Amino acid sequence: MAQWITEPLQYVFFLKGLGAGLLVAAACGVLSGFIVWRGMAFIGDALAHAILPGIVIALMLGIHMLIGALAAAIISVLAIGTLTSHRRFKEDTSIGVIFAGAFALGILLMNRVGTFQDLSHILFGNILGVSSFDLILIAIVAFLVIFLVLLFFKELLVTSFDRTHALAIGLSPLAIHYGFLILVASTTVIATQTVGVVMVLALLVTPAATASLLTKELWKIIMLSTFFALVSIIAGFYTSYYFDAPSGATIVLVLTAFFLAAFTYSKAKLRFNV
Amino acid sequence: MLNVPLLCYGKNCDHPPKAESAALEVKDVGFTYGGTSEPVLQDINLRINPGEKVALVGPNGAGKSTLMKLILGLEKIQKGQISIYGHHANACRHRVAMVPQKSTVDWSFPVSVRQVVTMGRYVHLGWFRNPGKKDREAVDQAMETMEISHIADKQVGELSGGQQQRVMLARTLAHNADLMLLDEPLNHVDIATQELMFHTIEKVCRMGKSVLVSTHDLGILTVHFSRVLFLDKTIIGDGPVKDVLTPQNIARAYGFEFHKGMEHESWLNG
Structure with missing residues (x-):
């Protein structure tokens, strides 16, 4: 058993991938609580899709993929913000328009580049293909995201709970909202490497959804979310190594299994208590 | 959401109250929401002294919440002036707070x-x-x-x-805060909480702070407030409950006909 665990660890590519995965999981877990309770699941998904053209253009230009993705994510956040501040649309409408348009542009560009196979790991993730440079970039972004959430924790808290109070004490809920979106966008970008564009949402939403079934304290939700995200990454890794299963799908299914278990547990608890 | 200048989240604007100044002074304030032509507030003039406890009454849509938002600095002042303990509204976030x-x-x-x-x-x-x-x-x-x-x-x-x-x-x-605004605090609240709230407001006022409570529930006024502001887009009455809550004023604000004999309604004189 011990050998079963340690065997893959002697390979550098495996260690790099696992390191990247754990960093991503930590960042996603920390953001997850706020994404779920601020009702931002849709925008998380939208951002994940909207970065596709950035990735493809970066590949066409020979720039690093993550840099292109980050640029696309930030442009999308700004575009959604501009459309929404127009007051003619609600935010989810702006998100829908930008998200579909950007994703379609990405698909079209992928088609032009012509190497759809090479790019399939963008869509579905390729956790074992992480380079040293990727790892450094992922580490920087992950630590920055966690650090900033902790630094602005009380501002995130007050703008989530009571926008009017935030405004009344001179704190702009909108500025916090867009700042937070940029963190979500950056995390989405580094997460695409592990679970892919299509399934990033699972890492951003499912951990806190699961945790919220078990506790009602934000701190505990964040700790538990991070734990679930980390465990799912590790599980995804080993199945990917031993059974040659797609890592992204495995990670998402492990998260979903946690969710179903927590859901059943909370239902059962409710039944036996009453 | 960003049509208000946002400033000084934090310590740097903690201006002490100016001596001899009113807790709240509103002069000729008018307000119209963007996209509409009907003003919500017109020619509002009022003054609340430190230590005073004042009720703000009026029907739904009379502009009570808008007036509170203006005082709190959540909406831009379009016309007139509002000052809080001698400072321009919006210049200092420390002096005023609201129960939304x-x-x-x-x-x-x-x-x-x-x-x-x-x-x-x-x-x-x-x-x-x-x-x-x-x-x-x-x-x-x-x-x-x-x-x-x-x-x-x-x-x-x-x-x-x-x-x-x-x-x-x-x-x-x-x-x-030195000026507390309570926006419809009595909705869906039990009697014990109401009592505790009024007791607390009383205590706060004895410390020299001022409280403005908005409500559309006229019944509680006679018991808890000695001064009432009656708002219906403009101030239509300001003073002791008996002088302000006249059947004429109520009929005007709530939009029903004034009938002779209504002045004998017992709850008005209680």
Whole structure:
């Protein structure tokens, strides 16, 4: 058993991938609580899709993929913000328009580049293909995201709970909202490497959804979310190594299994208590 | 949301009250929402002295919430002037605080009572500073005053309407503002909480602070307030309950015909 665990660890590519995965999981877990309770699941998904053209253009230009993705994510956040501040649309409408348009542009560009196979790991993730440079970039972004959430924790808290109070004490809920979106966008970008564009949402939403079934304290939700995200990454890794299963799908299914278990547990608890 | 100049989240604007100034002075204020031509407020003039407790009454849509938003600095002042303890409204976030209508708050968000009350201290903290010993003491004291210390670690979503209102008032106490605005605080609140609220308001006023309470419930006024502002787009009455809540004024504001004999309605004279 011990050998079963340690065997893959002697390979550098495996260690790099696992390191990247754990960093991503930590960042996603920390953001997850706020994404779920601020009702931002849709925008998380939208951002994940909207970065596709950035990735493809970066590949066409020979720039690093993550840099292109980050640029696309930030442009999308700004575009959604501009459309929404127009007051003619609600935010989810702006998100829908930008998200579909950007994703379609990405698909079209992928088609032009012509190497759809090479790019399939963008869509579905390729956790074992992480380079040293990727790892450094992922580490920087992950630590920055966690650090900033902790630094602005009380501002995130007050703008989530009571926008009017935030405004009344001179704190702009909108500025916090867009700042937070940029963190979500950056995390989405580094997460695409592990679970892919299509399934990033699972890492951003499912951990806190699961945790919220078990506790009602934000701190505990964040700790538990991070734990679930980390465990799912590790599980995804080993199945990917031993059974040659797609890592992204495995990670998402492990998260979903946690969710179903927590859901059943909370239902059962409710039944036996009453 | 960003049509208001946002400034000084944090310590740097803690102006002390100017001596001899009114707690609240509103001069010739008018307000029209963007996209509409009908003004919500017109020629508003009023003055509240330190230590005063005033009720703001009027039907729904009379502009009570808008007036409070203007005082709090949540809407841009289009016409006239508002000053709070001698300072221009919006120049200082420390002097004024509001208990909002409950519907503006996301009660399902996972925060505890203590965390919400602590939010009252944020205005004194600003960026990058966490609550210290002094803040924790202020929070404990505010919770004690509102008799919610025993539920400090409960999630706000699990509380009753009355308890939630106590939490909001405790937050305003922790803010330690000199002018407190309560927007419709009596909706869905039990009698015990109402009593505690009025008792607290009384205590706060004795400390020299001022309180403005908006309500559309005219019944409670005679018992708890000696001064009433009757608002219907403009101030149609300002003074003791008996002088302001005349059948004529009520009929005018609430839009029903004044019938002879209504002045004998018992609750008006109680």
